[in-house]
Amino acid sequence: xxxxITVDPVTRIEGHLRIDCExxxxxxxxxxxxxxxxxxxxxILQGRDPRDAWVFTQRICGVCTTVHAVASxxxxxxxxxxxxxxxxxxxxxxxxxAHCLHDHIVHFYQLSALDWVDVVSALxxxxxxxxxxxxxxxxxxxxxxxxxxxxxxxxxxxxxSGQLGIFTNGYWGHPAMKxxxxxxxxxxxxxxxxxxxxxxxxxxxxxLGSKTPHIQNLAVGGVSNPINLDSQSxxxxxxxxxxxxxxxxxGDFIRNVYLVDVAAIGGFYADWTQYGSGVTNYLxxxxxxxxTAGTQFELPGGYITDGDLASFKPITSFQDSYFEDGVAESxxxxxxxxxxxxxxxxxxxxxxxxxxxxxxxxxxWVKAPTFYDQRAQVGPLANVLCMVAAGHEPTKRYxxxxxxxxSALAGSQIPxxxxxxxxxxxxxxAVRCGVIYESLQNQWQALMDNIGSGxxxxxxxxxxxxxxxxGFGIHEAPRGTLSHWVIIRDGKIANYQCVVxxxxxxxxxxxxxxxxxxxxxxxGNPIADPEQPLEVLRTxxxxxxxMACAIHMVDKxxxxxxxxxxx
Amino acid sequence: xxxxVASLLGPADPEPHYTGEAAPPCPVLVLGMGNILLExxxxxxxxxxxxxxxxxxxxxxxCLDGGTSGMALLDLISRRRHLLxxxxxQTGDPPxxxxxxDDQDVPVYFGLRITPHQLGLSDVLASLKLNEEQPDQxxxxxxxxxxxxxxxxxxxxxNARLGHLTEAVADxxxxxxxxxxxxx
Numbered sequence: 211x212x213x214x215i216t217v218d219p220v221t222r223i224e225g226h227l228r229i230d231c232e233x234x235x236x237x238x239x240x241x242x243x244x245x246x247x248x249x250x251x252x253x254i255l256q257g258r259d260p261r262d263a264w265v266f267t268q269r270i271c272g273v274c275t276t277v278h279a280v281a282s283x284x285x286x287x288x289x290x291x292x293x294x295x296x297x298x299x300x301x302x303x304x305x306x307x308a309h310c311l312h313d314h315i316v317h318f319y320q321l322s323a324l325d326w327v328d329v330v331s332a333l334x335x336x337x338x339x340x341x342x343x344x345x346x347x348x349x350x351x352x353x354x355x356x357x358x359x360x361x362x363x364x365x366x367x368x369x370x371s372g373q374l375g376i377f378t379n380g381y382w383g384h385p386a387m388k389x390x391x392x393x394x395x396x397x398x399x400x401x402x403x404x405x406x407x408x409x410x411x412x413x414x415x416x417x418l419g420s421k422t423p424h425i426q427n428l429a430v431g432g433v434s435n436p437i438n439l440d441s442q443s444x445x446x447x448x449x450x451x452x453x454x455x456x457x458x459x460x461g462d463f464i465r466n467v468y469l470v471d472v473a474a475i476g477g478f479y480a481d482w483t484q485y486g487s488g489v490t491n492y493l494x495x496x497x498x499x500x501x502t503a504g505t506q507f508e509l510p511g512g513y514i515t516d517g518d519l520a521s522f523k524p525i526t527s528f529q530d531s532y533f534e535d536g537v538a539e540s541x542x543x544x545x546x547x548x549x550x551x552x553x554x555x556x557x558x559x560x561x562x563x564x565x566x567x568x569x570x571x572x573x574x575w576v577k578a579p580t581f582y583d584q585r586a587q588v589g590p591l592a593n594v595l596c597m598v599a600a601g602h603e604p605t606k607r608y609x610x611x612x613x614x615x616x617s618a619l620a621g622s623q624i625p626x627x628x629x630x631x632x633x634x635x636x637x638x639x640a641v642r643c644g645v646i647y648e649s650l651q652n653q654w655q656a657l658m659d660n661i662g663s664g665x666x667x668x669x670x671x672x673x674x675x676x677x678x679x680x681g682f683g684i685h686e687a688p689r690g691t692l693s694h695w696v697i698i699r700d701g702k703i704a705n706y707q708c709v710v711x712x713x714x715x716x717x718x719x720x721x722x723x724x725x726x727x728x729x730x731x732x733x734g735n736p737i738a739d740p741e742q743p744l745e746v747l748r749t750x751x752x753x754x755x756x757m758a759c760a761i762h763m764v765d766k767x768x769x770x771x772x773x774x775x776x777x
Numbered sequence: 778x779x780x781x782v783a784s785l786l787g788p789a790d791p792e793p794h795y796t797g798e799a800a801p802p803c804p805v806l807v808l809g810m811g812n813i814l815l816e817x818x819x820x821x822x823x824x825x826x827x828x829x830x831x832x833x834x835x836x837x838x839x840c841l842d843g844g845t846s847g848m849a850l851l852d853l854i855s856r857r858r859h860l861l862x863x864x865x866x867q868t869g870d871p872p873x874x875x876x877x878x879d880d881q882d883v884p885v886y887f888g889l890r891i892t893p894h895q896l897g898l899s900d901v902l903a904s905l906k907l908n909e910e911q912p913d914q915x916x917x918x919x920x921x922x923x924x925x926x927x928x929x930x931x932x933x934x935x936n937a938r939l940g941h942l943t944e945a946v947a948d949x950x951x952x953x954x955x956x957x958x959x960x961x
Binding site for chain 2: 251253254259262265266269270271275312316320364368402405406408409412413422423424
């Protein structure tokens with residue numbers, strides 16, 4: 211007998227998402243992903259000064275403030291064909307990297323580890339055995355018997371208080387939870403330690419961006435950080451060296467804890483490499499520009515079709531027409547008017563047309579983006595596969611480490627193709643975190659060297675011509691490819707569209723009724739208990755959904771509601 | 778600079794939190810929460826700005842526009858003595874009603890909060906509690922919103938009531954023992 215599961219809202223994500231699945235014989239046979247909030251930032255920006263747009267776009271979301279600021283200034287600079295000073299690129303790149311490290315660490319530990327880790331089971335663990343197990347996995351100094359005892363005591367206090375707080379929506383004791391109490395305790399300890407390390411990453415953003423949340427230092431044309439090695443109120447060598455000490459602490463955690471934990475969970479849950487592949491066209495854009503025009507990058511990006519790395523086609527610059535021409539958005543199944551089919555973002559419209567939830571009609575506030583009429587998955591997995599296809603050495607190195615550790619724990623060699631999966635998205639995010647950490651070090655060094663050569667420039671003043679210009683800004687954000695598109699008429703914004711990572715992944719069916727990445731990835735997932743669809747959450751969370759910027763409106767529901775209906 | 782943009786950017790933090798663990802944070806944090814793109818949803822931030830325009834605050838009181846952030850606020854809330862949250866809250870009372878919630882009511886507040894963000898302040902406070910660095914006292918002050926459409930301006934009714942909220946914050950600070958001086 212078939213049943214229909216509705217999870218509304220999906221918790222432990224940013225924003226409001228509803229997922230519907232049809233289940234037959236313990237497997238998902240059909241799925242719908244529905245964004246439940248409307249987005250209208252585009253309407254607020256019309257008529258404004260393009261130099262101010264980034265200040266507004268960084269308010270779209272409380273998590274990705276930085277990424278929308280960066281994509282916005284890049285879009286306006288692209289329209290103006292304005293290059294920015296090298297120091298400005300490096301400072302922006304460091305902010306991008308630090309923000310990304312923060313995001314990846316929080317996503318794995320605070321937002322998704324509880325799908326795999328049973329914290330209540332950790333109470334039964336033997337701290338001595340846990341510490342022994344930990345010593346076989348890494349040399350992290352905070353895995354001692356005493357550390358484990360302390361965590362267990364805190365956890366016990368929390369469970370006994372009856373207020374599980376952050377752990378409220380967990381599926382404790384679910385049959386799909388497979389880790390031993392000791393592994394659960396170790397992961398819980400790292401959950402708490404991750405809170406410490408994510409704040410270090412945020413401190414780097416605050417120093418360079420002058421403030422967090424909502425950085426203040428961007429400008430169309432560069433950054434507003436004056437560099438003056440003698441003045442206390444500017445970016446000084448002392449501050450830059452302080453950033454270096456923060457970076458080193460973060461690196462220790464990423465290498466000795468995050469990468470190890472992800473490999474371990476991948477090894478213990480190796481069966482989850484069979485589920486969740488979905489759409490295997492992968493899109494990512496190059497990041498960490500190393501010249502003033504955005505034509506050379508530290509990290510490559512591009513497009514892969516059907517999961518075949520040999521099909522990789524690179525995207526090579528901020529001016530890349532292959533990317534610019536390929537993007538379109540369909541509103542056929544979204545609650546907007548959809549006149550003549552899918553529209554290029556320059557021609558994008560945001561005219562609401564609400565119907566009820568219609569399985570075969572409109573059912574989401576998110577549009578369905580396509581790349582040359584194909585659905586594409588974005589995010590760390592897409593980025594890592596593209597970087598491997600491009601032969602990027604650090605990516606291959608981190609990937610080998612994770613795959614080897616996971617294979618050793620699983621007891622058999624896990625092939626690269628296993629990455630096209632729910633667990634593969636977590637593995638790729640950890641790999642990318644390692645790569646971004648190295649990149650942060652490189653950007654820091656490049657900035658120091660450039661300042662050392664006597665170049666203190668951080669800003670090129672923009673001038674706006676009469677008439678119409680247009681441009682796009684790309685950014686490989688923690689959740690994947692982000693693009694902002696702007697049309698400027700006589701120095702004022704005439705149209706503005708944001709095509710955000712979660713739109714690519716969470717979008718509904720498209721113009722030719724093809725399933726979006728969330729939807730396609732759910733088909734085939736096992737469901738042990740329709741009343742407790744933990745497996746659905748595992749796959750959806752693996753994308754790191756951030757629906758608050760995909761869409762916008764309000765929601766006063768806090769508890770996750772799951773409805774199960776016999777069909 | 779366009780004043781609207783300037784108010785969004787707020788004053789630059791003269792000395793960002795880069796001194797690490799050494800310096801304890803200032804004892805009181807007044808935290809405006811909400812999305813200023815969604816009309817009354819941003820009333821907490823509008824009240825925060827009004828407070829700073831009308832009063833000179835003592836050095837023990839720090840103001841922060843938290844937007845709709847969650848975990849990014851962890852470090853900023855950690856180890857404070859008092860946390861004063863300004864926000865839009867849906868209590869079921871008539872729009873414009875002034876709402877005050879103290880420690881024992883604060884968990885209720887999270888059920889009434891209307892931000893689109895799930896992993897919000899409640900999780901930040903719970904995480905701080907696990908690490909034993911939560912604020913000693915949390916107070917929420919807010920108004921019941923009228924309208925949450927896409928707009929940078931408050932609804933006329935809430936705009937008219939904003940002064941009441943700002944005064945309630947000022948009273949709260951005075952009661953905590955931090956005198957404010959009106960700006961002339």
